Amino acid sequence: xxxxxxxxxxxxxxxxxxxxxxxxxxxxxxxxxxxxxxxxxxxxxxxxxxxxxxxxxxxxxxxxxxxxxxxxxxxxxxxxxxxxxxxxxxxxxxxxxxxxxxxxxxxxxxxxxxxxxxxxxxxxxxxxxxxxxxxxxxxxxxxxxxxxxxxxxxxx
Numbered sequence: 001x002x003x004x005x006x007x008x009x010x011x012x013x014x015x016x017x018x019x020x021x022x023x024x025x026x027x028x029x030x031x032x033x034x035x036x037x038x039x040x041x042x043x044x045x046x047x048x049x050x051x052x053x054x055x056x057x058x059x060x061x062x063x064x065x066x067x068x069x070x071x072x073x074x075x076x077x078x079x080x081x082x083x084x085x086x087x088x089x090x091x092x093x094x095x096x097x098x099x100x101x102x103x104x105x106x107x108x109x110x111x112x113x114x115x116x117x118x119x120x121x122x123x124x125x126x127x128x129x130x131x132x133x134x135x136x137x138x139x140x141x142x143x144x145x146x147x148x149x150x151x152x153x154x155x156x
Contacts, residue, residue, distance in 0.1 A: 024037060025037050026040060026104060026106060026111065027106035028104075028105045029102045029103055029104060030079075030090045030091045030094040030099075030102070030103040030105065031091065032091075035102070035104060040076075042074070042128045043074060043075060043076055044074060044075040044076075044125065044127060044128060044149060044152075044153070045075075045076060045077075045078055045112075045124075045125070045126040046064075046067075046075070046076070046077045046078070046124075046125055046126075046145060046149070047077075047078050047079075047080060047112070047114070047123065047124045047125075047126060048064055048078070048080070048121060048122075048123045048140075049079075049080045049081075049082050049117050049120060049121060049122050049123070050080070050081065050082060050099075051081065051082040051083050051120055052093050052097060054082070054120040054121060056120070056121055056138060056139040057121045058097065059139055060121055060139045060140050060141070061098055061099055062098065063140060063141050063142045063145075064077055064142070064145075065098065065099070065100040065101065066142045067142040067145055068100060068101040069100070070142070070146075074128070075149065076101070076102070077101040077102070078101070078103070078104055078108070079094070079099055079101060079102065079103035079104070080103065080104050080107055080108065081093060081094075081103065082117065082120055084107065086105055087105075090105055111130075112124070112126050112130060112132060114132060114135075115135065119137050119138070121138065121139060121140070122135065122136065122137055122138075123135075123136040123140050123145070124136070125148065125149065125152060127152070133152050134148060136148070
């Protein structure tokens, strides 16, 4: 009886991993480099959705660049192009925006269970356990994100 319970629990856990894709790599970045599951594991992730036509996005990118240079090795910023650009178009748009951090070519929304994005910019903070901790609408600053991340780390 105990063995059946353990098997059921393991099967449910495996099914959950397969559905969410947490163990799978996250595709490529704007430079065509693989984004491995290991590079995202046990990390605080700041995921920012942007587009070149979004004026507040253009204003917050320098703030995100500044923050990305200051972060420890347990935290990283990931950009996601709202328009779903791929390949050279994604690289060109990232350069045009002056983005210095990694931009994912594939939208990680399903991977992390992120809500639908209707407003730009929008930023999500994901905990090391892969759970959504915060959704921030509108333009963010390095100081504001640093404070929010610090507060979330104290709680979790």
